Amino acid sequence: MRDLKIPQERHPEKAHRADNAQPKKPSWIRVKAPVGEGYRKTREIVREHKLVTVCEEAGCPNAGECWSQGHATMMIMGEICTRGCTFCNVATGRPQDLDLFEPGRVADAVQKLGLNHVVITSVDRDDLEDGGAEHFAMTIRAIRKRSPGTTIEILTPDFLKCDPSVLETVVEAKPDVFNHNLETVPALYPTVRPGARYFHSLRLLQRVKEMDPAMFTKSGIMVGLGEDRQSVLQVMDDMRAADVDFLTIGQYLQPTPKHHAVDRFVHPDEFAAYEKSAYGKGFLMVSATPLTRSSYHAGDDFERLRANRMAKLGIA
Numbered sequence: 001m002r003d004l005k006i007p008q009e010r011h012p013e014k015a016h017r018a019d020n021a022q023p024k025k026p027s028w029i030r031v032k033a034p035v036g037e038g039y040r041k042t043r044e045i046v047r048e049h050k051l052v053t054v055c056e057e058a059g060c061p062n063a064g065e066c067w068s069q070g071h072a073t074m075m076i077m078g079e080i081c082t083r084g085c086t087f088c089n090v091a092t093g094r095p096q097d098l099d100l101f102e103p104g105r106v107a108d109a110v111q112k113l114g115l116n117h118v119v120i121t122s123v124d125r126d127d128l129e130d131g132g133a134e135h136f137a138m139t140i141r142a143i144r145k146r147s148p149g150t151t152i153e154i155l156t157p158d159f160l161k162c163d164p165s166v167l168e169t170v171v172e173a174k175p176d177v178f179n180h181n182l183e184t185v186p187a188l189y190p191t192v193r194p195g196a197r198y199f200h201s202l203r204l205l206q207r208v209k210e211m212d213p214a215m216f217t218k219s220g221i222m223v224g225l226g227e228d229r230q231s232v233l234q235v236m237d238d239m240r241a242a243d244v245d246f247l248t249i250g251q252y253l254q255p256t257p258k259h260h261a262v263d264r265f266v267h268p269d270e271f272a273a274y275e276k277s278a279y280g281k282g283f284l285m286v287s288a289t290p291l292t293r294s295s296y297h298a299g300d301d302f303e304r305l306r307a308n309r310m311a312k313l314g315i316a
Helices: 038-049 061-068 100-114 132-145 166-171 186-192 198-211 227-242 266-281 298-312
Strands: 075-077 117-122 152-153 175-178 216-222 246-251 285-286
Touching: 038 166, 075 132, 100 132, 100 266, 100 285, 132 152, 132 166, 152 298, 166 198, 186 198, 186 266, 198 216, 198 227, 216 227, 216 266, 216 298, 227 246, 227 266, 246 266, 266 285, 285 298
Parallel strands: 075 117, 117 152, 152 175, 175 216, 216 246, 246 285
Antiparallel strands: none
């Protein structure tokens, strides 16, 4: 395990657009409206089980495509977040008490959807002593019981205000992929992710690997917030120092005029260059496109991730 070293110097970032106006969307960022029987069936199952999805709450541009294929990212622990990140469209406020029956409903929905791979995420719950770690573990165990063949990917909060031991609760539940997004470069944290700490999040990812070296770790960032190329490359180096396996990079889209403005729309060629650089730095798996999101094509990407590890180990 490599030591996580704090860089001595950071490159200054461009300020985000002062007028908070979004530049015109280019052709490569447009998506089709949700239609089809698959989409309707997924929506019905989500509604029937009274579940929240990040697809809807965060206004994901890929929701139509994913739901049409029966894929939905479940968001546990309610739809009210205790943080106020300026990029995120999830409501901020005082959450309700945890629903102890939610893990079972999530497991039922996963079984009905027939998912081979499921992504479970959550709001931040700074109001809870363990940040919701046990609720994550309960959900993982419930899915394992109902759908033992389904691989499970979790996208967790940072557990910033909790005792460090709560992370063990989640890791010991044995998700197949542990994802925690850094979201942006460190210089933009005060304006984009003010309630979080960049190096705390990096250390969390590293600790997962220390607890279970075989567990896949994953993290992602958005671009188009005002970062420059060098700062993105430095984040890649920081992630590799924390032994992160899988990197995602996607275009930031401004949910409403009140949110952090889009600085620019990054061209697909730049995403391709980021992907090449990331593989050169040693990531097992990289997804870098304008429409990439943490859970977009997660099942297919997990199979590629697993295959890439086997190839690296020389196992046929």
